[in-house]
Amino acid sequence: MAPEKTVATNRKARHEYNILETLEAGLVLTGTEVKSLREGRANLNDSFARVQDGEVYLYNLHISPYTHGNRFNHDPTRVRKLLLHRDEIRRLVGKTREQGLTLVPLRVYFGDRGWAKVELALARGKKKWDKREALAKREAQREMARAVKHRYDR
Numbered sequence: 001m002a003p004e005k006t007v008a009t010n011r012k013a014r015h016e017y018n019i020l021e022t023l024e025a026g027l028v029l030t031g032t033e034v035k036s037l038r039e040g041r042a043n044l045n046d047s048f049a050r051v052q053d054g055e056v057y058l059y060n061l062h063i064s065p066y067t068h069g070n071r072f073n074h075d076p077t078r079v080r081k082l083l084l085h086r087d088e089i090r091r092l093v094g095k096t097r098e099q100g101l102t103l104v105p106l107r108v109y110f111g112d113r114g115w116a117k118v119e120l121a122l123a124r125g126k127k128k129w130d131k132r133e134a135l136a137k138r139e140a141q142r143e144m145a146r147a148v149k150h151r152y153d154r
Contacts, residue, residue, distance in 0.1 A: 009107040010044035017123035026083030032066035049103035056082040
């Protein structure tokens with residue numbers, strides 16, 4: 001069994017949202033999309049998932065066209081279906097109907113069996129002051145680490 005291979009991460013998501021819970025979903029892809037993902041050519045910025053008609057779809061995931069593809073190459077930003085169990089989808093429908101909750105993809109990766117997966121997060125958007133507070137907290141942690149390191153360097 002090979003370890004997981006991360007293709008793309010959504011670094012902005014943890015800054016923009018409070019992550020409440022995460023879950024793993026499979027991706028329905030075409031052949032050229034898989035080949036392009038294996039080359040690491042994907043971008044998760046501004047992507048999101050939505051539940052429609054009892055199925056979950058991923059929007060704005062940009063997978064660049066495969067370099068050796070022919071005229072049957074894929075559309076880079078097409079809507080892609082996510083594979084989840086029915087009870088997981090039902091639970092997500094209830095959660096996303098709550099005010100302010102959204103489905104945000106955190107990363108795209110190949111699992112240990114070689115299948116393309118996406119890590120979805122049920123998240124609530126942060127306000128501007130929340131972001132500033134998180135930034136200040138992180139800066140304070142860095143300052144403390146520097147002070148401790150400086151003290152032990154003497």
